[in-house]
Amino acid sequence: MSTLAWFAFASLAVWVWLLLGQGFFWRTDQRLPPLRDDRHAREEPGTWPRVVVVVPARDEAGVLPLSLPSLLAQDYPGVAEVILVDDGSTDGTGDLAVELAGRCGGLPLTVASPGEPEPGWTGKLWALRHGTALARARGPEFLLLTDADIAHGPDSLRLLVSAAVGNDLDLVSQMARLRAESAWERLVVPAFVYFFAQLYPFRWINRARPWATAAAGGCVLLRTETAVAAGVPEAIRQAVIDDVSLARAVRRAGGRIWLGLAERVDSVRPYPGLGELWRMVARSAYAQLRHSPPLLAGTVAGLVVVYLVPPVALVAGAAGGDAPAAWAGGAAWAVMAGSYVPMLRYYRQPLWLAPLLPFTASLYLLMTVDSAVRHHRGRGAAWKGRTYARPEAAPER
The missing domain is CATH 3.90.550.10 (Spore Coat Polysaccharide Biosynthesis Protein SpsA; Chain A)
Structure with a gap:
């Protein structure tokens, strides 16, 4: 198989694991009971x-x-x-x-x-x-x-x-x-x-x-x-x-x-606007990674393999006659989009947004990198006119 096909199958395997082995995170049924129950x-x-x-x-x-x-x-x-x-x-x-x-x-x-x-x-x-x-x-x-x-x-x-x-x-x-x-x-x-x-x-x-x-x-x-x-x-x-x-x-x-x-x-x-959302995410994204360059690199690589490889493999595989890459990429993209549907329903949003999740993930990838750049420039987490140049991440112990 081609290198692209191997990456596509790896992404598909990760998505099958996420779907079944990550606490059914995609379901939206963890709610308080209704008052009249x-x-x-x-x-x-x-x-x-x-x-x-x-x-x-x-x-x-x-x-x-x-x-x-x-x-x-x-x-x-x-x-x-x-x-x-x-x-x-x-x-x-x-x-x-x-x-x-x-x-x-x-x-x-x-x-x-x-x-x-x-x-x-x-x-x-x-x-x-x-x-x-x-x-x-x-x-x-x-x-x-x-x-x-x-x-x-x-x-x-x-x-x-x-x-x-x-x-x-x-x-x-x-x-x-x-x-x-x-x-x-x-x-x-x-x-x-x-x-x-x-x-x-x-x-x-x-x-x-x-x-x-x-x-x-x-x-x-x-x-x-x-x-x-x-x-x-x-x-x-x-x-x-x-x-x-x-x-x-x-x-x-x-x-x-x-x-x-x-x-x-x-x-x-x-x-x-995108600017307001960008600042909301970027102010704490790197803190979530405990301000660790290795964790940042791993996160970026993971986002690329899990979210960006499937559509790239589908399109490139179909255009280049690489059937395994196209098949695995399309299957991974379908699982990804399907897992996003319950959240879109919870938010009362149209389901055609589900296939756009790779694009949204790419925005979050850029926001996370921007968060790290701000931190290393000493601007840290900025909010409501205050800047915390070296804020601590959530303590593990």
Whole structure:
């Protein structure tokens, strides 16, 4: 066989393994039970625990009117309140939050400001440190850590607490449904979640004896005593990928974790152009690889073999009369596209986007390389006017 055919068969073998041996990552059925499900209704707590919602926010005036009212309007049977930590905003985020609370009513709102981060802290974790300290003074059993761009259905808090109490979980996290309305969002966003699930298969995370550990930082319900035992957020203060770091800290402390896709928890942050999406991915991609050049090289090679070889082999093999290369490349591309269909359905996107996954993967490859270049130029992870020149990756231990 030709060299191209060998690469095509290697890619096909990898895709068969990914399809069957990587925790069925491509399926989208890891969800919290619906509110009206009878089994779920029987598992609801007799006494609902106290919850404090902590929202770190920096320059979020553009999205706050779409997200904060949904938190204030939570239909929660127990005692709950919201603390919004205004992390040095320059667009009036704190004042807008107070105005929205006065207009919408609902759960009590406290707006606090921690000042500029101390050395060794990333901005979001510095805000969470201040917010969780205020929250613990209220004596809650649970903390809900949620981003300022996340809108929650009215039963979101109730479902999260019910799942945590009914299953004796210390951390329950939902991957918020990101916005996918513009052309670039439709092309890039579902693939972002698909790649995340491929790296951290939800089934492996949710096993009684887990094989992987991760969380989604936009929506994390955390048992307060477990947070104290894990030493968070202090233990992960330099992490850029704070959600994975948080999950690992909780797991090290003996906590039980669940992660799944959200039904009624949505990100309202727009990413209308490729530039915004590029910056979102590039700011943390190299940190995910622990700033390791060998891991970067391996990742680039893996992306090329797994995602780019199949269409190249199909086209080149068909044009050059290399039947084995064309057949293996076409089969690998078909398996790849088929595995992407459930995520496209979850995001309510047209299925013709599935064969475009190799193109999207090439964009992620370039974003990852760009992330490494920024790091080695000392620009590191830049977000909301702050740059962390040498941020730490999520700790492994």
